[in-house]
Amino acid sequence: MEIKEFLQNNKQNMINDLAKIVSYNSVAELDGKSQYPFGDINAKLLDETLKIFEREGLRTKNVDYYAGYGEIGEGDKLIGILGHLDIVPCGKGWNSDPLTLTIRDGKIFGRGVTDDKGPVICSLYAMKYLKESGVNLNKRIRLIVGCCEERGSHCLHHYVEKEGHIDYGFTPDGSFPGIYGEKGGVGGTFSSINTKIKDINGGLVANAVCNEVYAIFEINSINEVKIKEYFDKNNVKYNFERNEKDKLTVYGVAAHASTPHLGVNAIGHLFAALKYAGFEDDFVTYYNKHVGLLTDGSMFDSKLEDKYGALTFNNGMIYMKDGHIEGTIDIRVPVTYDTEVVVNKLKENFNDENGYLLNVNGGKPLFFDPESPMVKALVDAYRDVTNDYENQPMVIGGGTYSKGINNCIAFGPEYPGKDYHIHDIDEFLYESELLEQTEIYIKAIQNLLKLD
Ligand SMILES: [Zn+2]
Numbered sequence: 001m002e003i004k005e006f007l008q009n010n011k012q013n014m015i016n017d018l019a020k021i022v023s024y025n026s027v028a029e030l031d032g033k034s035q036y037p038f039g040d041i042n043a044k045l046l047d048e049t050l051k052i053f054e055r056e057g058l059r060t061k062n063v064d065y066y067a068g069y070g071e072i073g074e075g076d077k078l079i080g081i082l083g084h085l086d087i088v089p090c091g092k093g094w095n096s097d098p099l100t101l102t103i104r105d106g107k108i109f110g111r112g113v114t115d116d117k118g119p120v121i122c123s124l125y126a127m128k129y130l131k132e133s134g135v136n137l138n139k140r141i142r143l144i145v146g147c148c149e150e151r152g153s154h155c156l157h158h159y160v161e162k163e164g165h166i167d168y169g170f171t172p173d174g175s176f177p178g179i180y181g182e183k184g185g186v187g188g189t190f191s192s193i194n195t196k197i198k199d200i201n202g203g204l205v206a207n208a209v210c211n212e213v214y215a216i217f218e219i220n221s222i223n224e225v226k227i228k229e230y231f232d233k234n235n236v237k238y239n240f241e242r243n244e245k246d247k248l249t250v251y252g253v254a255a256h257a258s259t260p261h262l263g264v265n266a267i268g269h270l271f272a273a274l275k276y277a278g279f280e281d282d283f284v285t286y287y288n289k290h291v292g293l294l295t296d297g298s299m300f301d302s303k304l305e306d307k308y309g310a311l312t313f314n315n316g317m318i319y320m321k322d323g324h325i326e327g328t329i330d331i332r333v334p335v336t337y338d339t340e341v342v343v344n345k346l347k348e349n350f351n352d353e354n355g356y357l358l359n360v361n362g363g364k365p366l367f368f369d370p371e372s373p374m375v376k377a378l379v380d381a382y383r384d385v386t387n388d389y390e391n392q393p394m395v396i397g398g399g400t401y402s403k404g405i406n407n408c409i410a411f412g413p414e415y416p417g418k419d420y421h422i423h424d425i426d427e428f429l430y431e432s433e434l435l436e437q438t439e440i441y442i443k444a445i446q447n448l449l450k451l452d
Helices: 002-024 040-055 119-134 154-163 224-234 266-276 281-288 339-350 373-386 433-447
Strands: 061-062 067-071 078-084 100-104 108-109 139-147 169-172 179-180 184-192 199-203 210-220 239-242 245-251 311-313 320-323 324-333 357-362 392-398 428-430
Touching: 002 040, 002 119, 002 433, 040 061, 040 067, 040 139, 061 154, 061 324, 067 119, 067 154, 078 154, 078 433, 100 324, 100 339, 108 433, 119 139, 119 433, 139 154, 169 373, 169 433, 184 339, 199 311, 210 266, 224 239, 245 266, 266 281, 281 357, 311 433, 324 339, 324 357, 339 357, 373 433
Parallel strands: 078 139, 078 169, 179 392
Antiparallel strands: 061 067, 067 139, 100 108, 108 428, 184 324, 184 357, 199 210, 199 320, 210 245, 239 245, 311 324, 320 324
């Protein structure tokens, strides 16, 4: 059967399967309350997904509810496709229920349709096509689904420990035409020492720009006129309430932490506004001195850049813990730099009498030769299907599964220059791309099957 005919025949089934797995609110829970490593809902979704894999004749295995896989083909060599079933929290403000797959104007809406449940379904149907078309499967092809990608990829670490690495592969959790390099990641948290702020909470995850934060103060401690002046001047939305306490809420624009300049950080503006309004506080001083609104690392003497990209900095979350304020740090270090250098710069720069660095850890960058057979096999598949020879494979700031397993790069699902509202409200996927994406994966696997 022709690929295009196969895709048309299976389109409704793909949408039905995607709707089924989108309906699970599978945010990975790390609180240890469940008997499963990432929560009950997350575990149920893995069961459901493996059932779908079995229905299509894949050999399946549940790897202790950290991950699972479905496999076809024979041979010593293993091609891996790595997707994830967990999602970032839905957040408020969607135009339709994020857990109910909804199609409007050629777009499929739902949390996870692009990141990363949609690509899992597309990969499954790519394997189904290869299985049914009678192509010689001289290697094993394994679709691996992890359950905790968004919160540290513990799932993949466990998987690799139990099942080992792959010989070739891709994770459809980045962009086309393919990503041959990923910046090093530095994560951490900082803490206040003393503060007059009574409560504060903003951001859902460390790896996104915060789009909403509130802070609570003693009544009459905020200069309302100056606050209004600051937000009007900076064109940022806010809300101020004075009841038994003063409460200031700031609204920003979410973006991925690897592209913080595309968002507006509500936390940064909250602290800048407090300073502008003359609210005197040790932690406000600390925040504006060390964290602030700049996203290029210049605040801690680390404005680094190479020909593949620049360093990025993001403070995604802020919250109260045991009477202290804590905030998260997410830094992406250019691929040719040593992440340890940045870790040391943070240690030097993030401590003073008003606050301190609570913890910090650095992960190495990933870099493949863009001319290597595996990268070329994948990029050629994309070009073959789309005829797009203009956009080039790239280096990004995002940390994907590729860093956690050998011989893997991120490949798809996002097309260059398009915004799918990943990690934001109204995440979507183009209906047409659901099929084209699948076609690209079919060709990609076919190309990988030809490698030694
Ligand atoms: Zn993802």
